[in-house]
Amino acid sequence: xxxxxxxxxxxxxxxxxxxxxxxxxxxxxxxxxxxxxxxxxxxxxxxxxxxxxxxxxxxxxxxxxxxxxxxxxxxxxxxxxxxxxxxxxxxxxxxxxxxxxxxxxxxxxxxxxxxxxxxxxxxxxxxxxxxxxxxxxxxxxxxxxxxxxxxxxxxxxxxxxxxxxxxxxxxxxxxxxxxxxxxxxxxxxxxxxxxxxxxxxxxxxxxxxxxxxxxxxxxxxxxxxxxxxxxxxxxxxxxxxxxxxxxxxxxxxxxxxxxxxxxxxxxxxxxxxxxxxxxxxxxxxxxxxxxxxxxxxxxxxxxxxx
Amino acid sequence: xxxxxxxxxxxxxxxxxxxxxxxxxxxxxxxxxxxxxxxxxxxxxxxxxxxxxxxxxxxxxxxxxxxxxxxxxxxxxxxxxxxxxxxxxxxxxxxxxxxxxxxxxxxxxxxxxxxxxxxxxxxxxxxxxxxxxxxxxxxxxxxxxxxxxxxxxxxxxxxxxxxxxxxxxxxxxxxxxxxxxxxxxxxxxxxxxxxxxxxxxxxxxxxxxxxxxxxxxxxxxxxxxxxxxxxxxxxxxxxxxxxxxxxxxxxxxxxxxxxxxxxxxxxxxxxxxxxxxxxxxxxxxxxxxxxxxxxxxxxxxxxxxxxxxxxxxxxxxxxxxxxxxxxxxxxxxxxxxxxxxxxxxxxxxxxxxxxxxxxxxxxxxxxxxxxxxxxxxxxxxxx
Numbered sequence: 001x002x003x004x005x006x007x008x009x010x011x012x013x014x015x016x017x018x019x020x021x022x023x024x025x026x027x028x029x030x031x032x033x034x035x036x037x038x039x040x041x042x043x044x045x046x047x048x049x050x051x052x053x054x055x056x057x058x059x060x061x062x063x064x065x066x067x068x069x070x071x072x073x074x075x076x077x078x079x080x081x082x083x084x085x086x087x088x089x090x091x092x093x094x095x096x097x098x099x100x101x102x103x104x105x106x107x108x109x110x111x112x113x114x115x116x117x118x119x120x121x122x123x124x125x126x127x128x129x130x131x132x133x134x135x136x137x138x139x140x141x142x143x144x145x146x147x148x149x150x151x152x153x154x155x156x157x158x159x160x161x162x163x164x165x166x167x168x169x170x171x172x173x174x175x176x177x178x179x180x181x182x183x184x185x186x187x188x189x190x191x192x193x194x195x196x197x198x199x200x201x202x203x204x205x206x207x208x209x210x211x212x213x214x215x216x217x218x219x220x221x222x223x224x225x226x227x228x229x230x231x232x233x234x235x236x237x238x239x240x241x242x243x244x245x246x247x248x249x250x251x252x253x254x255x256x257x258x259x260x261x262x263x264x265x266x267x268x269x270x271x272x273x274x275x276x277x278x279x280x281x282x283x284x285x286x287x288x289x290x291x292x293x294x295x296x297x298x299x300x301x302x303x304x305x306x
Numbered sequence: 307x308x309x310x311x312x313x314x315x316x317x318x319x320x321x322x323x324x325x326x327x328x329x330x331x332x333x334x335x336x337x338x339x340x341x342x343x344x345x346x347x348x349x350x351x352x353x354x355x356x357x358x359x360x361x362x363x364x365x366x367x368x369x370x371x372x373x374x375x376x377x378x379x380x381x382x383x384x385x386x387x388x389x390x391x392x393x394x395x396x397x398x399x400x401x402x403x404x405x406x407x408x409x410x411x412x413x414x415x416x417x418x419x420x421x422x423x424x425x426x427x428x429x430x431x432x433x434x435x436x437x438x439x440x441x442x443x444x445x446x447x448x449x450x451x452x453x454x455x456x457x458x459x460x461x462x463x464x465x466x467x468x469x470x471x472x473x474x475x476x477x478x479x480x481x482x483x484x485x486x487x488x489x490x491x492x493x494x495x496x497x498x499x500x501x502x503x504x505x506x507x508x509x510x511x512x513x514x515x516x517x518x519x520x521x522x523x524x525x526x527x528x529x530x531x532x533x534x535x536x537x538x539x540x541x542x543x544x545x546x547x548x549x550x551x552x553x554x555x556x557x558x559x560x561x562x563x564x565x566x567x568x569x570x571x572x573x574x575x576x577x578x579x580x581x582x583x584x585x586x587x588x589x590x591x592x593x594x595x596x597x598x599x600x601x602x603x604x605x606x607x608x609x610x611x612x613x614x615x616x617x618x619x620x621x622x623x624x625x626x627x628x629x630x631x632x633x634x635x636x637x638x639x640x641x642x643x644x645x646x647x648x649x650x651x652x653x654x655x656x657x658x659x660x661x662x663x664x665x666x667x668x669x670x671x672x673x674x675x676x677x678x679x680x681x682x683x684x685x686x687x688x689x
Binding site (some may be wrong): 015016017018027040123147164194196197229230235240241242245246247249250252253254255257258259262263266271290293 | 316325326327328394437560561562574596597598604605608609612613614615618619623625626628629630631632634635636638659662663
């Protein structure tokens with residue numbers, strides 16, 4: 001079985017609200033713990049990592065959050081500007097271009113260019129020989145990908161672009177990006193799901209599109225937020241039997257226990273469905289009973305990944 | 307009238323907004339079903355309904371037209387609809403955009419030129435905002451036809467709920483393309499004004515991208531030029547509908563910190579934009595009345611005595627403590643939300659233990675959506 005931790009570039013994908021940002025960070029922590037130099041990339045300016053670590057916003061900078069763990073928030077405008085300054089024969093020309101309003105407008109109108117330069121930056125981070133001056137070398141680049149719907153389009157951009165760009169350097173670069181993304185040795189994807197009807201259905205669709213249309217390897221599907229199974233059938237029967245005769249506090253405990261049992265069962269049912277629907281190995285992550293997931297909670301998840 | 311029914315009294319349009327994964331689609335369907343059950347003729351416009359829910363409502367393939375949910379399903383649930391009807395449709399943004407082009411195009415040739423243009427295909431498929439804009443376009447169209455008492459719009463999923471407000475504006479600005487019109491005749495005044503700088507820019511861009519952008523763009527805007535007026539007029543009227551006092555924006559969120567923050571921010575933006583804000587629906591709430599309680603040693607002892615098993619009692623009380631922590635968090639977050647909303651309504655729906663996938667489930671949600679605040683507390687505590 002493919003190990004997502006052995007890849008150089010890993011996309012964390014899934015429906016909105018399933019915990020992609022959290023898992024991307026947990027994977028980053030787990031890999032850093034194993035001694036890898038890791039960078040977690042955000043692509044929608046959500047600044048999730050900096051908030052979890054209670055740090056200032058990182059923006060388009062590679063910032064170290066803890067030993068071996070870095071993060072960056074990639075936006076298309078900075079990516080394009082950086083690309084232009086690297087590509088332009090004269091530095092000033094690149095800068096002039098990127099400041100021009102008309103140029104901004106035209107790049108906004110060019111189909112897929114924003115996504116392309118974003119993926120270009122991700123690829124640049126994954127290179128051993130960085131294009132950026134004094135660029136750090138990373139063992140693993142983890143990408144908190146856009147939610148499904150936009151996600152597939154995002155990963156497909158290089159190929160789409162290679163198809164519409166008739167000639168020129170971008171065509172060959174887009175082809176190189178596509179080759180990198182679809183290289184199963186170097187690049188992989190994981191899918192995050194929740195134990196609910198819709199996210200499970202979407203995971204099946206997503207796996208099909210990622211492996212089929214995009215051609216990226218799906219190394220694992222993570223079922224996130226699984227409730228523990230603390231109560232057996234017998235436990236439930238005994239609790240139900242006393243529910244009417246105990247006082248408020250004990251009744252609330254019975255209610256919580258029975259509710260958790262119902263949820264845990266529903267979760268197992270969805271887990272079984274998911275296992276039957278996807279081809280990749282399915283791993284589970286426990287629901288963390290904490291008001292907000294901070295560093296400690298994400299560390300627990302990272303521990304589960306190890 | 308209480309809860310959602312009061313919120314939507316005299317309203318013709320209900321727009322459910324919120325970030326992804328908060329149960330927006332289910333809430334939209336529940337609101338529509340609830341209003342139908344109260345005698346209204348309601349249509350819900352949705353983007354991506356859960357297959358199981360759509361199937362159970364007898365809507366296997368929704369398509370870009372409304373379909374009526376079989377009234378016998380309501381009867382089976384023992385719901386007397388008193389003349390109310392529930393209709394549903396699944397939005398197809400691309401098809402809606404194409405229809406709009408066909409409607410505005412002066413002739414078949416212009417229509418085809420636009421539909422085949424690469425820039426148009428990109429916009430209609432993927433440009434951020436086109437889905438949102440088309441959702442409102444369809445809403446406007448149905449509203450014009452006034453065949454329904456109430457239209458419920460389930461907005462497209464986006465990471466950031468604000469995309470929804472900004473997107474249509476971005477799209478119409480792009481279509482208007484004022485700053486680009488100078489390029490439509492490359493030999494005209496515009497090119498002279500911008501001179502060599504502009505042509506260099508085009509040539510650099512062409513060299514970099516390999517896309518002959520100028521050709522595609524000028525063709526797009528030339529084909530579009532006769533239609534810009536129509537689009538602007540239409541966009542203006544769509545915006546008027548959104549700002550109409552018979553429209554109500556309902557923000558849907560979850561009780562965790564991030565969704566609450568987004569709801570607060572979204573509410574602020576709606577107020578700034580002078581759009582009619584109705585209230586907030588918080589899904590998946592753990593009520594304190596349900597799960598608070600002295601989860602200490604006394605409770606363990608009492609329960610242990612009742613079930614004759616100390617270990618089981620400890621596990622149950624530990625679970626209560628876990629739930630209690632979530633309930634305390636939810637209360638804090640909702641208090642913060644309520645303070646921000648001032649007098650506006652915050653409607654809470656409990657975390658249901660199983661997925662909602664049929665009309666019975668929607669009706670279960672509606673017991674909370676359409677209840678008064680005290681009723682909700684009682685309902686939750688008696689679950």
